Amino acid sequence: MRKKIVAGNWKMNKNLQDGMALAKELNEVLTAEKPNCTVIIGTPFIHLAKVSDIIDHKLIGLSAENCADKASGAFTGEVSAEMVKSTGAEYVILGHSERREYYHETYDILKEKVLLALANGLKVIFCIGESLEEREKGIQNQVVKAELEGSVFNLSAEEFANITIAYEPIWAIGTGKTATADQAEEIHAYIRSVIADKYGKQVAEDTSILYGGSCKASNAPELFSKVDIDGGLIGGASLKVADFKGIIDAWKK
Ligand code: 13P
Numbered sequence: 001m002r003k004k005i006v007a008g009n010w011k012m013n014k015n016l017q018d019g020m021a022l023a024k025e026l027n028e029v030l031t032a033e034k035p036n037c038t039v040i041i042g043t044p045f046i047h048l049a050k051v052s053d054i055i056d057h058k059l060i061g062l063s064a065e066n067c068a069d070k071a072s073g074a075f076t077g078e079v080s081a082e083m084v085k086s087t088g089a090e091y092v093i094l095g096h097s098e099r100r101e102y103y104h105e106t107y108d109i110l111k112e113k114v115l116l117a118l119a120n121g122l123k124v125i126f127c128i129g130e131s132l133e134e135r136e137k138g139i140q141n142q143v144v145k146a147e148l149e150g151s152v153f154n155l156s157a158e159e160f161a162n163i164t165i166a167y168e169p170i171w172a173i174g175t176g177k178t179a180t181a182d183q184a185e186e187i188h189a190y191i192r193s194v195i196a197d198k199y200g201k202q203v204a205e206d207t208s209i210l211y212g213g214s215c216k217a218s219n220a221p222e223l224f225s226k227v228d229i230d231g232g233l234i235g236g237a238s239l240k241v242a243d244f245k246g247i248i249d250a251w252k253k
Helices: 016-032 045-054 081-086 097-102 107-119 132-137 140-151 181-199 201-206 220-224 241-252
Strands: 005-009 038-043 060-064 091-094 123-128 163-167 209-212 231-234
Touching (some): 005 091, 005 163, 005 241, 016 060, 016 241, 038 045, 038 091, 081 107, 091 107, 107 123, 107 140, 140 181, 163 181, 181 201, 181 220, 220 231, 220 241, 231 241
Parallel strands (some): 005 038, 005 231, 123 163, 209 231
């Protein structure tokens, strides 16, 4: 059975003290009222070790937002998958459109990152999604398929079991413009069919596919009610406990 997941992606927000306060508050709120889904928070590198000590890992999983495409060595400023793992983090977000676009992360670079993450025992939240221009051309299916083929379909079925997919249409990220639940469901079902063609029906059924892009407490219940939407990857609304908790609670509706 695939997991229901609500994952936060803090992006480049919160200094160390504010991030620790946010993690502490979320941990308290979820300790008092247990979620009925897997909850993950993705934080900047500098927060990981401290936040790892604050949270109950049975309640909240911890994720980095990136890792290096090299194992170790003279790569000034980079943070390896092994380093991420050593903080206590269990996950890493890879392939986010912001990293593909602003930091020129190609399919091949992402392929290396995924392999290093898995080799170091991290699970991967792998982001895919089309631009507005690609959606208007009607080529969104080809785009997401190419992203999967380019960076994760080299994995064995056993390795692929450690991948969660996050479908994030670029035009919906931080814009307040959410894909409708029907639009999201349509492409999630397509993504699952592509996984089934590659790895078989059972692997596809067991893969969690999250929606991301202006997801909030008000639209999460409808999105999560769709059969192929297994939760959300949340940016802006993961920065306040009340907002994030509202999305977590969508799984209780
Ligand atoms: P927003 O929820 O702020 O639109 O961001 C989505 C996202 O990019 C999560 O990775």
